[in-house]
Amino acid sequence: MKQMHSQAPSLRVALIGHSFMGTIHAQAWQSAPRFFELGLKPEVAVVCGRNDDAASVFATKFDIPQVENDWRKVVADPSVDVVDICTPGHLHSPIALAALAAGKHVLCEKPLSNSLGEAEEMTAAAEAAQERGIQSMVGYSYRRTPALAHARQLVSEGKIGRIFHIRAVYLQDWIVDEEFPLVWRLQREHAGSGALGDIGAHVVDLAQYLTGHHITGVSALTETFVKTRPLVASSDGLSATASDERGSVTVDDAAVFIARTDKGALATFEASRFATGRKNALRIEINGARGSLAFDFESMNELWVQDNTGSRASSGFSRILVTEPEHPYMDAWWPAGHGLGYEHTFVHEIADFVRNIAAGTQPSPSFRDGLAIQRVLAAVEASAQANAVWTATNYEF
Ligand SMILES: NC(=O)c1ccc[n+]([C@@H]2O[C@H](COP(=O)([O-])OP(=O)(O)OC[C@H]3O[C@@H](n4cnc5c(N)ncnc54)[C@H](O)[C@@H]3O)[C@@H](O)[C@H]2O)c1
Known part of the structure; x- marks a missing residue:
């Protein structure tokens, strides 16, 4: 097994959605730096859901310090480096576009969007952001089996x-x-x-x-x-x-x-x-x-x-x-x-995503692959x- 690396700079992650994918992503964000050399130390700093009580229970379980119920506020928060979108598909496009505009790296669950038009707009925004060193990736997790x-x-x-x-x-x-x-x-x-x-x-x-x-x-x-x-x-x-x-x-x-x-x-x-x-x-x-x-x-x-x-x-x-x-x-x-098991594919996904952020390279699958x-x-x-x-x-x- 590889050694752990505590001095890496931190990467503050906002998790939007905390049910099926939110849970498996939260676990993966915590496991990835324990098992893989990443160059950065991710920490889930904020969890966002519609229901404060449910989000608070989740935050306690995963030791997440901040709970929010408005994704717009989370995306605008200057202390957030990464927005991880684990919501139903109709929210992928608005959250990803706002996060990219705010200079956040974006991990967006699959499918990229609910329509071709949204996917085209998201891809254009991701490619413009990439030129400013902002990375984005779609969560086709089975690739990491x-x-x-x-x-x-x-x-x-x-x-x-x-x-x-x-x-x-x-x-x-x-x-x-x-x-x-x-x-x-x-x-x-x-x-x-x-x-x-x-x-x-x-x-x-x-x-x-x-x-x-x-x-x-x-x-x-x-x-x-x-x-x-x-x-x-x-x-x-x-x-x-x-x-x-x-x-x-x-x-x-x-x-x-x-x-x-x-x-x-x-x-x-x-x-x-x-x-x-x-x-x-x-x-x-x-x-x-x-x-x-x-x-x-x-x-x-x-x-x-x-x-x-x-x-x-x-x-x-x-x-x-x-x-x-x-x-x-x-x-x-x-x-x-x-x-x-199933959860390991997400640990690999997060590890690859963070390594690309650390290296300043385009992670795969890109939004264009999602398109x-x-x-x-x-x-x-x-x-x-x-x-x-x-x-x-x-x-x-
Ligand atoms: N990679 C995979 O294999 C895989 C597997 C399952 C789901 N997914 C994808 O992940 C996404 C989420 O699916 P899921 O199964 O986790 O759904 P889910 O219903 O289990 O969870 C959805 C979450 O989104 C939150 N949410 C909904 N509206 C919100 C809002 N306005 N603001 C903040 N949070 C909001 C809900 O509170 C909930 O926590 C979907 O796009 C789905 O296609 C991917």
């Missing part, structure tokens, strides 16, 4: 060769119950889209990130299986209780689409919250001329690799347990075989509305 970071290395080293197929699904089942309440994720004005933007966005990001290909066009179908649900009485993270009134679900419950890439591969995608029995099955398989890769987040420490260059008699898929110190991020953690994903999401929605018409993403990167 060691097995997927290792998969990217294998692809970029040419081990998979020319890529023919990308096959990606992200499957959950937490709203199969028709009486599950109408949480913000099921409302277009808050979430932008449904399974598509919430979980489909992750596999679009991974498909492009792992292969270096970009999606140039799609043909898509989306469906809302349950059209009305009880309004929310109370909610916390992904759980909620129902009231007696009902309202309309205004986003997709599932999205399926096919795609072409700029380097000539065919890709298939599926994002669903109705895949009964699948809890967080983010799965991706890549088939190339020299071999294949396969990954399932429900076994996140494993990467399956097939080498197609040897004898056919011994060319099956092999399981790599991605826990050796030679694997990405793993030299900071436990002895080989003592696996990591590229929004173009795909927008094309999927347009194609689905036109009932699976082929729709270009207007790829221009």
Whole structure:
């Protein structure tokens, strides 16, 4: 394990939102400097939420000195260096634009925004701020799963060769119950889209990130299986209780689409919250001329690799347990075989973000990378509305 570093200058972080992502980010901000050499010492100095009592309970739990209920005040605070946006999607754009204008580094949860127009504006603001030494990054956290970071290395080293197929699904089942309440994720004005933007966005990001290909066009179908649900009485993270009134679900419950890439591969995608029995099955398989890769987040420490260059008699898929110190991020953690969990991907995300701030370099994924994903999401929605018409993403990167 690496040594700790107490003399690094501090980096004061404001966390906006303190539920599911707020909690995992708070933990990551605290863990990252304990396990990684960062060059700066981050501390969450402020937490902001809508409800003072809930935010105060959170602040006590994570030893955060200041609680606020107005994000505008937090973003304007001259003592804040970083704004970490862990709110629903409709607030990403206003908070990020205000924070960048105020000279704060910004970590914004995915998807970057609820619309293409917002994403374009955010990207322009981030790139202007970058010229003043202000960094920004989107929270596509699964990139920091060691097995997927290792998969990217294998692809970029040419081990998979020319890529023919990308096959990606992200499957959950937490709203199969028709009486599950109408949480913000099921409302277009808050979430932008449904399974598509919430979980489909992750596999679009991974498909492009792992292969270096970009999606140039799609043909898509989306469906809302349950059209009305009880309004929310109370909610916390992904759980909620129902009231007696009902309202309309205004986003997709599932999205399926096919795609072409700029380097000539065919890709298939599926994002669903109705895949009964699948809890967080983010799965991706890549088939190339020299071999294949396969990954399932429900076994996140494993990467399956097939080498197609040897004898056919011994060319099956092999399981790599991605826990050796030679694997990405793993030299900071436990002895080989003592696996990591979901929360570690966020520790890696924060560590990479802070190292880039310390070095004055652009972290990845940038807002422009986030915009590229929004173009795909927008094309999927347009194609689905036109009932699976082929729709270009207007790829221009
Ligand atoms: N990287 C990932 O894998 C991942 C996983 C889950 C969610 N997300 C993303 O993270 C974001 C938040 O999702 P979540 O699951 O944490 O949601 P959540 O409902 O659990 O939490 C949302 C938080 O935002 C706060 N909030 C809402 N309006 C606010 C306001 N006006 N001012 C201040 N705070 C406000 C709420 O109080 C709450 O604390 C979303 O963009 C989501 O897509 C990313």
